[in-house]
Amino acid sequence: MTAQPVTNQQTSRLVPAQPGGAVAAVPATVRASLSPSRAADFKTCPLLYRFRSLDRLPERPSVEQVRGTLVHAVLERLFDLPAAQRTPQAAADLVPGEWERLLAEQPELAELFAGDDPAAVTGFVGSATGLLDGYFAVEDPTRLEPAERESLVSAVVDDELLIRGYLDRLDVAPDGALRVVDYKTGGAPREAFEARALFQLKFYALVLWRTRGVVPRVLRLLYLKDAEVCDYSPDEEELQRFERTVVALWRAIERATADRDFRPRPSRLCDWCNHQALCPSFGGTPPPFPELVPGDVTRDARQGAVVPGADE
Numbered sequence: 001m002t003a004q005p006v007t008n009q010q011t012s013r014l015v016p017a018q019p020g021g022a023v024a025a026v027p028a029t030v031r032a033s034l035s036p037s038r039a040a041d042f043k044t045c046p047l048l049y050r051f052r053s054l055d056r057l058p059e060r061p062s063v064e065q066v067r068g069t070l071v072h073a074v075l076e077r078l079f080d081l082p083a084a085q086r087t088p089q090a091a092a093d094l095v096p097g098e099w100e101r102l103l104a105e106q107p108e109l110a111e112l113f114a115g116d117d118p119a120a121v122t123g124f125v126g127s128a129t130g131l132l133d134g135y136f137a138v139e140d141p142t143r144l145e146p147a148e149r150e151s152l153v154s155a156v157v158d159d160e161l162l163i164r165g166y167l168d169r170l171d172v173a174p175d176g177a178l179r180v181v182d183y184k185t186g187g188a189p190r191e192a193f194e195a196r197a198l199f200q201l202k203f204y205a206l207v208l209w210r211t212r213g214v215v216p217r218v219l220r221l222l223y224l225k226d227a228e229v230c231d232y233s234p235d236e237e238e239l240q241r242f243e244r245t246v247v248a249l250w251r252a253i254e255r256a257t258a259d260r261d262f263r264p265r266p267s268r269l270c271d272w273c274n275h276q277a278l279c280p281s282f283g284g285t286p287p288p289f290p291e292l293v294p295g296d297v298t299r300d301a302r303q304g305a306v307v308p309g310a311d312e
């Protein structure tokens, strides 16, 4: 890849995403893909990126992450119901079934509750319902008709990099204005994660702008635990700058991969890192650097069991 700055739309190719997540053929020039989660990993801590995306070390999800996945699933299903039926009770009624579905797909999640303790499971299901109460405190789903839910969107930037991710929800106003909505379920201190959340939303905004020619009017974070809404409105100039940032990040990842040099960057987020035992900042030693095949350097690490909302 030549180190030329990305300055305008001519440098981006379109990969139209269909509602429901189908994506058109990717141009042959594309060498790698990058998701907002993995890009944010590298920004947060290059070694964390390596552990997750290159070493692909398994991570045991926390109860909080699984609760987030469950709540995301319920909110997605809620909009399958006719508008008038999207009540708090209807959402609460969806929780047990969605939990059973998750357990059927990932039986190992049962290990989160020692001895399959019924009281612990009941408490867990109840806490998911509590987060849904937070949702209803800030939005009335009977007045909404989302255009897309859990939708895969992607675009090619700098000819060679596919950027892609899953939107929690996309609302389209009658005048065509776009609102990207992301549900936040975590209980971690918000200030530690807000920059990461905004980075993720700008990532989606960039993809939508490049594929649909419209800068989303609103990027909305819905904090369910605190029942708070955080709206942000990007503009075209900002997304151009952001695109340059993403490409620069990708180049930094390529350099780090070529040099096999991913350094730890300790921060408050270390408290939530699964890999402290292997991290030099905590006295650990990383495993030998993995052997990579070309094109393998930034495969979207959206693999693994717990996905939507799991680490965001």
Ligand code: SF4
Pocket (backbone or CB within 6 Å): 045, 047, 048, 264, 265, 266, 267, 269, 270, 273, 274, 275, 276, 279, 280, 281, 282
């Ligand atoms: S413990 Fe902290 S510094 Fe070490 S890899 Fe994890 S996030 Fe990075």
